[in-house]
Amino acid sequence: MRKNGLVISIDGTAGTGKSTVGKLVARQLGYGFLSTGELYRALAYKVYEQHLPPEDGAQVLALSKRLQFTFVRQEDAVLKMYVDGEYLGAKLHLEETGNVASRVSTHQEARAVLTEKMRAAGQDGGIIMEGRDIGTVVFPDAEVKFYLSASAEERAKRRVKQLEETGECPDYQTILALIKERDYRDSHRAASPLKPAEGAIIIDTSSLTLEQVAQKVLAEIRRVDENK
Numbered sequence: 001m002r003k004n005g006l007v008i009s010i011d012g013t014a015g016t017g018k019s020t021v022g023k024l025v026a027r028q029l030g031y032g033f034l035s036t037g038e039l040y041r042a043l044a045y046k047v048y049e050q051h052l053p054p055e056d057g058a059q060v061l062a063l064s065k066r067l068q069f070t071f072v073r074q075e076d077a078v079l080k081m082y083v084d085g086e087y088l089g090a091k092l093h094l095e096e097t098g099n100v101a102s103r104v105s106t107h108q109e110a111r112a113v114l115t116e117k118m119r120a121a122g123q124d125g126g127i128i129m130e131g132r133d134i135g136t137v138v139f140p141d142a143e144v145k146f147y148l149s150a151s152a153e154e155r156a157k158r159r160v161k162q163l164e165e166t167g168e169c170p171d172y173q174t175i176l177a178l179i180k181e182r183d184y185r186d187s188h189r190a191a192s193p194l195k196p197a198e199g200a201i202i203i204d205t206s207s208l209t210l211e212q213v214a215q216k217v218l219a220e221i222r223r224v225d226e227n228k
């Protein structure tokens with residue numbers, strides 16, 4: 001048993017609602033929530049800021065070792081991340097940062113460095129961690145594991161709506177192509193490719209609301225917790 005409760009992993013492709021669902025459930029349980037893509041996005045942002053080539057594994061690794069990550073739990077359950085003392089905020093969520101993140105995350109050795117940071121943040125439990133390899137690599141011993149999926153078309157629709165809400169005018173076909181490209185890269189890379197962990201509960205979210213997905217996730221966690 002861990003000090004603060006269970007470790008719960010939520011993996012899956014981008015746009016399946018992992019973050020929203022993870023946050024909702026973490027709040028219900030009084031747990032912390034960490035979106036691990038933030039660490040890859042931070043590394044990507046620093047790579048970009050320092051004009052390093054994202055393909056250069058040695059430089060990306062050296063940079064990953066230099067970065068200091070700290071996490072501070074907020075009232076809304078989210079672990080707010082500081083990199084070298086700085087909160088990077090919206091810079092991490094630019095479309096370009098996401099694309100560079102998908103590239104830097106192909107380097108196995110830099111992944112190992114970030115994986116250790118994630119383990120340090122979650123090992124005492126009482127946490128929901130969302131990402132691509134949480135149940136397979138970061139916490140293969142997570143007490144409850146989820147894998148969320150949804151069709152690329154449904155995820156592109158959701159992303160277009162999200163961007164429209166922030167005042168942008170995105171093109172559906174461009175967004176769909178970007179999503180498919182990223183899916184391909186994330187699931188075909190040699191290092192920790194995206195796939196459901198052994199024992200993961202798989203939920204197809206295409207025709208469910210995020211609230212419904214959160215209810216399912218919560219019900220499964222309670223079931224596992226009661227049977228322990």
Ligand code: DC
Pocket residue numbers: 014036037038040041098101102105130131132133134182186
């Ligand atoms: O979830 P996200 O869109 O914020 O993630 C950005 C990129 O980081 C994504 O393309 C893949 C990578 N990533 C990863 O390889 N492993 C994780 N655990 C989380 C994210």
